[in-house]
Amino acid sequence: GNSVTQMEGPVTLSEEAFLTINCTYTATGYPSLFWYVQYPGEGLQLLLKATKADDKGSNKGFEATYRKETTSFHLEKGSVQVSDSAVYFCALRSSIQGAQKLVFGQGTRLTINP
Amino acid sequence: EAGVAQSPRYKIIEKRQSVAFWCNPISGHATLYWYQQILGQGPKLLIQFQNNGVVDDSQLPKDRFSAERLKGVDSTLKIQPAKLEDSAVYLCASSSQRDNYEQYFGPGTRLTVT
Numbered sequence: 001g002n003s004v005t006q007m008e009g010p011v012t013l014s015e016e017a018f019l020t021i022n023c024t025y026t027a028t029g030y031p032s033l034f035w036y037v038q039y040p041g042e043g044l045q046l047l048l049k050a051t052k053a054d055d056k057g058s059n060k061g062f063e064a065t066y067r068k069e070t071t072s073f074h075l076e077k078g079s080v081q082v083s084d085s086a087v088y089f090c091a092l093r094s095s096i097q098g099a100q101k102l103v104f105g106q107g108t109r110l111t112i113n114p
Numbered sequence: 115e116a117g118v119a120q121s122p123r124y125k126i127i128e129k130r131q132s133v134a135f136w137c138n139p140i141s142g143h144a145t146l147y148w149y150q151q152i153l154g155q156g157p158k159l160l161i162q163f164q165n166n167g168v169v170d171d172s173q174l175p176k177d178r179f180s181a182e183r184l185k186g187v188d189s190t191l192k193i194q195p196a197k198l199e200d201s202a203v204y205l206c207a208s209s210s211q212r213d214n215y216e217q218y219f220g221p222g223t224r225l226t227v228t
Contacts (some may be wrong), residue, residue, distance in 0.1 A: 036219075043118075043220050043222055089157075100145070101159060103159075107156050108152070
């Protein structure tokens with residue numbers, strides 16, 4: 001079945017450091033790929049997405065490129081801020097018998113120190 | 115536009131008791147989802163509704179969990195009887211075709227079973 005594997009956390013960085021959170025997936029067909037973010041005490045929010053191979057999703061300085069050849073969708077940011085501290089989830093969405101099903105990775109907790 | 119509403123935000127019960135969660139999706143969203151998020155894991159889909167019909171309930175433990183969406187708007191998720199391993203955050207999400215099925219999440223209900 002479909003699955004998503006994320007880099008294990010927690011990840012702790014200093015402000016202005018470069019961030020990479022690895023995500024790889026296993027899926028049949030051509031899924032869409034997503035990064036969601038969960039700030040403390042809040043629900044999941046969509047951060048960025050890519051719907052086909054070689055697409056780059058970007059938002060709030062974060063980027064991720066859909067790499068079909070390596071089945072990856074790594075999240076990057078050039079200079080992190082304290083406000084980026086949150087849990088990040090990689091997910092894929094596939095259409096199975098009419099259902100749009102999201103499958104999530106286990107999440108990576110990111111802490112940014114000033 | 116109002117987001118997905120859930121209540122209660124927190125619930126503590128003893129094992130073998132019953133509990134119910136309520137979700138009000140974004141207006142006009144035909145598809146509604148319930149997810150279970152155990153601490154340290156990504157959300158797992160329990161059930162998906164399209165209007166008031168079930169599209170996918172393959173991961174719903176039907177011996178103790180039930181869900182309904184009688185009028186195709188609000189939904190309730192019930193657990194009876196609860197077990198210790200049901201302690202989790204229960205997330206509701208909704209989506210619509212007009213938004214390319216992007217899922218919008220509510221804040222969740224944190225359930226603790228003692």
